[in-house]
Amino acid sequence: MTTAPQDPPTLDSGLVWNNRFAALGEDFFEALSPTPLPAPYWVGRSTQVAATLGLPTDALESPDLLQALTGNLQLAGTQPLASVYSGHQFGHWAGQLGDGRAILLGETNGLEVQLKGAGLTPFSRMGDGRAVLRSSIREFLGSEAMHGLGVPTSRALCVTGSDAPVRREDIETAAVVTRTAPSFIRFGHFEHFSHTNQHDPLRTLADYVIDRYYPQCRTDGRYNGNPYANFLEAVTQRTAEMVAQWQAVGFCHGVMNTDNMNILGLTIDYGPFQFLDAYDPGHICNHSDHQGRYAFYKQPNVAYWNLYCLGQALLPLIGEQEQAIAALETYKVSYPLAFASRMAAKLGFAEVHAELGPVADTFLRLMAADRVDYSIFWRRLSHWAREQRADDASVRDLFLDRTGIDAALLQFSELLAQYPQGLDADLMLKSNPKYVLRNHLGELAIQSAKAKDFSKVAELLKVLERPYDEHPEHDALAGFPPDWAGSIAISCSS
Structure with missing residues (x-):
């Protein structure tokens, strides 16, 4: 029985x-x-x-x-x-x-x-x-x-x-x-039903997501009122904003497959991710990514490629290819604007000015050449901009190319003089974190946890919840990574 x-x-x-x-x-x-x-x-x-x-x-x-x-x-x-x-x-x-x-x-x-x-x-x-x-x-x-x-x-x-x-x-x-x-629905959910020609479930899913999370797509007059084209554009906008924030804080996702892209423009599936230590635009954080498809500087273009896949999946509902392409093309405007806004804030400006781009580009070029720590540079620059003392060498000391950084700081100073009301020192400090989850900090917490000591997990959580605050008792967590940090291998295996 x-x-x-x-x-x-x-x-x-x-x-x-x-x-x-x-x-x-x-x-x-x-x-x-x-x-x-x-x-x-x-x-x-x-x-x-x-x-x-x-x-x-x-x-x-x-x-x-x-x-x-x-x-x-x-x-x-x-x-x-x-x-x-x-x-x-x-x-x-x-x-x-x-x-x-x-x-x-x-x-x-x-x-x-x-x-x-x-x-x-x-x-x-x-x-x-x-x-x-x-x-x-x-x-x-x-x-x-x-x-x-x-x-x-x-x-x-x-x-x-x-x-x-x-x-x-x-x-x-x-x-x-x-x-x-709010939702774990992915681009891949739509791809599944589209690629298997299950158009009724595809429509059910799209209607559910639109009605629940994007109701404005029902009333938006763009694309002749086509809610599915409006939906594609709305997802495109959210994704552009998310990736612009990744690039601004130096976050490498590591495995931007379409099944790891969230339909609400949320960062999900934390696998082989990393926050940059030394600034290297070509950095590959995923040791399984042998071709470097998901290198740091490629992330904005990969996001657009993934959105294109979503557009293909939604095409049976959108109906007109021209509308799908038009919705996707908005990425080419929205991402640069979102990134420019984020970089302006990192320089202490609430508004984007044409002169800010060249200043940011100069800093990034010098950082890449000397492999300067990304987070420490921006945090020190924030304090430098607030004080602007002649004897403040905190930023200069990060660089081997002293002539180059001196010229860049002068360029930044001239910009601040040009827009004396533009600099918001508080905004700059709130845009350049003191603390990020560096690989070596995570590794130390993991090793302690393996020995049943979870205090480092709790300590890290405390500062990472408020990464723009000083937390002077935790200054060591904001320091340079040790030499052994470069040997930490993070892959898709978990």
């Missing part, structure tokens, strides 16, 4: 859950429950995200919630599922992909909640459905760091760990990231 499988035990978290994505229908997902992990423990927790979700202040001390966010209890009211999507990976059509280790629990307080690393799904392909401690800590800190910088991003509520073994290049231990976003 066989016993019917029982539903997993549930926990009432007090949250009210919606399951709007599940309501789209079975074409879009497979229902399943997370796979439990033994003896979980807290690794990192964000009280900011807990408050955003509506959790009480002491929720992240709850042993039951620890079990639920590791996949061992089901949260009452949720409908766990793994969604199907496809995509282009490293410029090649990869076919069907999907949530191979991320399980969507549902939506609460306007945010979808996923467990990443929660076990096998029908879309795991050759994977094991798990995430390891090192990559989970990096995603937790990386997404919260980007939020602190003001960059559109998914966020992370917590990381939970387990000593369950996971095989990668070596045997590591398992972890689960609880991450949130």
